[in-house]
Amino acid sequence: MAQWTADSNEALTLSLVRAPKDKEVLGENETYEEFHPTFTYPIFGEDEKIYGYNDLVVDLRFASGSLTQFLDIRHSATLASSSTIDDVRGTLEKFIPTNYYKTEEAFLGRVEEDADAFRPLGQKIYSYTRAAPSSAAKGKGVATALAEDDKDAVVFEVWHATWKTPEFKEYHRRMQLFILLYIEAGSYISEDEEVWEFVVLFQKRKRRTTPMTETYHFVGYSSIYPFYCFPDKIRLRLSQFVILPPYQHQGHGSALYTSIYQYALSQPTISELTVEDPAEAFEDLRDRNDLKMLLEHTTFMAEGFGESSNGGGRVERRKMGRAGKTGTKGRLGPPADKAWLENWRRQLKIAGRQFHRLVEMLIQMHLDPTDLRAARAYRLQVKERLYRFNYEVLVQLDEKERLEKLEETFQSVREDYQRIINMIH
Numbered sequence: 257m258a259q260w261t262a263d264s265n266e267a268l269t270l271s272l273v274r275a276p277k278d279k280e281v282l283g284e285n286e287t288y289e290e291f292h293p294t295f296t297y298p299i300f301g302e303d304e305k306i307y308g309y310n311d312l313v314v315d316l317r318f319a320s321g322s323l324t325q326f327l328d329i330r331h332s333a334t335l336a337s338s339s340t341i342d343d344v345r346g347t348l349e350k351f352i353p354t355n356y357y358k359t360e361e362a363f364l365g366r367v368e369e370d371a372d373a374f375r376p377l378g379q380k381i382y383s384y385t386r387a388a389p390s391s392a393a394k395g396k397g398v399a400t401a402l403a404e405d406d407k408d409a410v411v412f413e414v415w416h417a418t419w420k421t422p423e424f425k426e427y428h429r430r431m432q433l434f435i436l437l438y439i440e441a442g443s444y445i446s447e448d449e450e451v452w453e454f455v456v457l458f459q460k461r462k463r464r465t466t467p468m469t470e471t472y473h474f475v476g477y478s479s480i481y482p483f484y485c486f487p488d489k490i491r492l493r494l495s496q497f498v499i500l501p502p503y504q505h506q507g508h509g510s511a512l513y514t515s516i517y518q519y520a521l522s523q524p525t526i527s528e529l530t531v532e533d534p535a536e537a538f539e540d541l542r543d544r545n546d547l548k549m550l551l552e553h554t555t556f557m558a559e560g561f562g563e564s565s566n567g568g569g570r571v572e573r574r575k576m577g578r579a580g581k582t583g584t585k586g587r588l589g590p591p592a593d594k595a596w597l598e599n600w601r602r603q604l605k606i607a608g609r610q611f612h613r614l615v616e617m618l619i620q621m622h623l624d625p626t627d628l629r630a631a632r633a634y635r636l637q638v639k640e641r642l643y644r645f646n647y648e649v650l651v652q653l654d655e656k657e658r659l660e661k662l663e664e665t666f667q668s669v670r671e672d673y674q675r676i677i678n679m680i681h
């Protein structure tokens with residue numbers, strides 16, 4: 257029985273295929289082929305098993321930029337009684353556009369064509385650089401930002417599109433499979449809902465040809481839903497977010513998130529950026545990036561902690577908790593000045609709960625362990641928020657249990673903040 261049952265996450269093999277002339281510029285360890293999904297239950301069922309084949313390989317390839325698809329299904333044997341065999345192709349066809357390539361030769365020909373012709377759709381809204389993995393840029397490090405014209409630089413670009421962007425619907429139909437394969441409980445969005453917005457991240461590579469040709473390769477994307485926000489604003493809700501495995505853990509998720517945040521900041525009609533039901537890894541990414549942003553915000557930090565900038569962009573800390581002697585105490589207290597906080601929250605366009613969590617992290621980072629009054633004020637501030645947030649549950653407990661539960665939650669929140677703080681150091 258076991259030999260006829262394949263794990264669908266292992267059997268499904270994904271590749272991002274580049275034309276041979278685009279592979280020439282890749283580094284030794286730079287490979288975008290043969291990676292696997294994290295989830296296939298939305299396609300092959302809860303058990304993530306495919307029944308009826310021996311040595312099954314479901315080979316699904318994408319042209320690296322255009323995402324044109326090729327599907328080939330191989331196996332060494334099939335179970336004799338044909339009625340019980342799973343229909344792999346038929347099942348997958350419900351989730352991908354059916355105009356995919358079925359022969360390798362035709363697909364590779366198309367990859368060549370797309371490699372020359374494909375350009376991102378929509379408007380470019382953000383770009384950044386990384387040192388090429390292939391470069392001899394020793395000491396520059398993969399996450400180092402380089403000038404765009406540095407010969408060791410690889411440029412990454414974020415493009416913004418909507419359903420109205422020509423050809424984008426077709427492009428989205430090719431990329432949406434990644435939502436099912438990598439986001440737990442992810443599902444397809446409806447093309448009938450007109451308002452969706454998208455940001456797509458591409459790697460831009462230069463070929464060693466004269467004249468030099470630039471080519472684009474898909475890295476990941478996010479779909480964003482704009483909500484009307486009374487009376488004349490829009491609240492952006494980041495709904496789906498994925499970076500493909502060959503590009504993960506290199507800071508691209510952070511860069512894509514930053515690009516969306518910068519986009520929200522730049523649009524006067526957008527009031528705030530929120531996130532829909534974030535996965536744990538994404539929550540961490542968001543916390544890390546938001547916290548770094550606030551720490552680097554000299555005005556906010558100076559007002560918040562009664563600190564002064566030394567003129568070189570770095571914030572210099574004055575003695576805290578001894579405000580009487582050194583001048584004004586910062587607005588972050590503790591306790592923090594609520595009106596001041598709300599003013600900044602609106603300006604920074606961060607959602608309420610997230611902003612208050614970040615502020616609590618900042619205060620925790622700056623707490624003087626010998627200042628018991630400050631520690632108490634901080635504890636009360638956090639507990640007040642936790643009480644409001646968990647009101648429905650807490651109100652059902654008697655007072656003693658309620659206080660114990662609040663203290664327990666406060667301690668675990670504090671530990672979690674410390675974990676996030678440690679990540680950015």
Ligand SMILES: CC(=O)SCCNC(=O)CCNC(=O)[C@H](O)C(C)(C)COP(=O)(O)OP(=O)(O)OC[C@H]1O[C@@H](n2cnc3c(N)ncnc32)[C@H](O)[C@@H]1OP(=O)(O)O
Nearest residue numbers: 399496497498499504505506507508509510534535537538
């Ligand atoms: C709203 C929603 O959609 S929630 C769903 C979110 N999406 C998913 O879960 C889909 C599957 N996962 C993914 O797409 C990705 O893993 C994401 C989006 C969660 C993260 O994307 P990444 O590009 O890997 O993020 P990024 O590289 O910025 O940070 C991830 C980790 O890499 C580390 N990292 C960042 N830069 C580098 C680098 N240059 N070298 C090594 N590690 C690095 C970070 O410190 C972080 O470490 P951690 O995982 O221990 O916290």
